[in-house]
Amino acid sequence: xxxxxxxxxxxxxxxxxxxxxxxxxxxxxxxxxxxxxxxxxxxxxxxxxxxxxxxxxxxxxxxxxxxxxxxxxxxxxxxxxxxxxxxxxxxxxxxxxxxxxxxxxxxxxxxxxxxxxxxxxxxxxxxxxxxxxxxxxxxxxxxxxxxxxxxxxxxxxxxxxxxxxxxxxxxxxxxxxxxxxxxxxxxxxxxxxxxxxxxxxxxxxxxxxxxxxxxxxxxxxxxxxxxxxxxxxxxxxxxxxxxxxxxxxxxxxxxxxxxxxxxxxxxxxxxxxxxxxxxxxxxxxxxxxxxxxxxxxxxxxxxxxxxxxxxxxxxxxxxxxxxxxxxxxxxxxxxxxxxx
Numbered sequence: 365x366x367x368x369x370x371x372x373x374x375x376x377x378x379x380x381x382x383x384x385x386x387x388x389x390x391x392x393x394x395x396x397x398x399x400x401x402x403x404x405x406x407x408x409x410x411x412x413x414x415x416x417x418x419x420x421x422x423x424x425x426x427x428x429x430x431x432x433x434x435x436x437x438x439x440x441x442x443x444x445x446x447x448x449x450x451x452x453x454x455x456x457x458x459x460x461x462x463x464x465x466x467x468x469x470x471x472x473x474x475x476x477x478x479x480x481x482x483x484x485x486x487x488x489x490x491x492x493x494x495x496x497x498x499x500x501x502x503x504x505x506x507x508x509x510x511x512x513x514x515x516x517x518x519x520x521x522x523x524x525x526x527x528x529x530x531x532x533x534x535x536x537x538x539x540x541x542x543x544x545x546x547x548x549x550x551x552x553x554x555x556x557x558x559x560x561x562x563x564x565x566x567x568x569x570x571x572x573x574x575x576x577x578x579x580x581x582x583x584x585x586x587x588x589x590x591x592x593x594x595x596x597x598x599x600x601x602x603x604x605x606x607x608x609x610x611x612x613x614x615x616x617x618x619x620x621x622x623x624x625x626x627x628x629x630x631x632x633x634x635x636x637x638x639x640x641x642x643x644x645x646x647x648x649x650x651x652x653x654x655x656x657x658x659x660x661x662x663x664x665x666x667x668x669x670x671x672x673x674x675x676x677x678x679x680x681x682x683x684x685x686x687x688x689x690x691x692x693x694x695x696x697x698x699x700x701x702x703x704x
Contacts, residue, residue: 396432396519400445403518404428407511408451413503417457420500422467422508424452430472432519440695443520446473453485453504455496463496464488467508477584477662478513517590520697521600570649571675575682577668579690581699585633585657585664591693592636592655601692619688625650633657642681645674651681666690 405425412421430447451467468484485501487494581588591597593610598618607617615626622643629637634657639650651672658665673681694700 392436394434394436396434396445397430400432400447400515400519401428404447404449404511404515407515408449408508411453411504411507411511413499413507415499415503417495417499418455420453420455420496420504422451423454426450426452426466434519440698441520442698443474445516445519446471448472451508453500455494455500457494457496461494463491463494465491465497465500469508469512472512477587478509478516479584481509481512483508513587517594517597521596570646572651572672573675573678575668575670575673575678577666577682577685577690579666579686580660581664581666581690581694582662583664583697583699585659588664588666588693588699589633589636589657591697593630601696602688603692623684625653628652640670642677642684645677649674 405428408422408425410422412419414420427450428447429449430445432443432445432447435442435444447469449467449469449472451469453465453467455463455465457463465485465487468486470482470484472481483505485497485505487497591601593608595606595608595610598606598608598616602618604619606619607615609615610627610630612627612630615624616638617624623640624643625638625640627636627638629635636655638653640653641650649672651670651674653671654669656667656669658667668685670681670685691700
């Protein structure tokens with residue numbers, strides 16, 4: 365356990381003469397309705413699809429009723445949003461004939477995954493049948509769902525800036541992943557196997573070990589994969605600048621350079637393999653960390669396997685992943701507890 369005054373300052377409530385709500389530790393709420401209205405309009409009006417039959421595009425957001433807000437209590441962000449949406453779309457055939465139609469989204473809310481949100485696409489009254497309806501119902505619907513997913517992600521990142529402030533004596537500090545809560549406080553399993561010391565190409569031999577962690581997140585594999593590979597989302601749950609090049613061979617830097625590495629393999633929604641290291645490790649030494657995502661029907665199980673971890677860094681590495689990755693993601697995006 366961390367002693368008072370030690371560890372990541374985000375987890376310490378300080379006394380402030382100016383009575384500032386440090387780290388937004390007390391209950392705070394931010395109205396996101398106006399921001400959401402403008403963001404949803406811009407995202408939906410950018411929907412456009414095309415094939416050999418012609419072009420379909422959203423031309424108007426005719427109805428956008430609802431609200432959105434973010435609540436923060438003791439560093440945990442809770443998101444509420446509920447929208448009833450109607451759109452107008454226009455299809456133009458290759459011959460220049462225009463068709464008009466409607467899109468209805470009766471309940472875009474935090475209670476449903478984006479893939480579960482009902483979307484109804486139809487032609488306007490008295491419009492004749494057209495193959496453009498197939499285009500809109502297939503490719504157009506995908507673009508509309510993507511727009512909704514982008515809105516939710518931006519709500520949880522762009523609009524939340526400043527709701528959790530990492531400060532010590534009123535000044536911002538950069539977190540260093542060193543201390544963590546006890547593993548038994550979380551629903552995880554962990555095992556350690558010490559291996560035969562391996563040789564580095566140059567330098568002394570470093571005793572290494574393997575680690576494994578398992579945890580459950582209340583979201584889809586697709587969304588969780590995006591959290592690990594999207595720069596804005598990584599910055600949100602680490603509360604620090606980050607560089608993420610989410611391509612094979614792409615590099616990453618987190619927590620002011622305290623963590624760095626490169627991606628070895630990326631399988632969307634399934635697996636991430638990376639070379640990963642703490643800044644304090646011997647120069648040039650990287651562990652291999654693999655994250656496997658398994659769909660559990662409304663939940664995602666993440667299995668972490670780490671190889672070539674310096675034996676002296678075993679506990680620090682497990683605790684850092686549990687606290688700064690897994691718990692950070694759950695608290696920032698609300699993936700750790702059901703709300704009834």
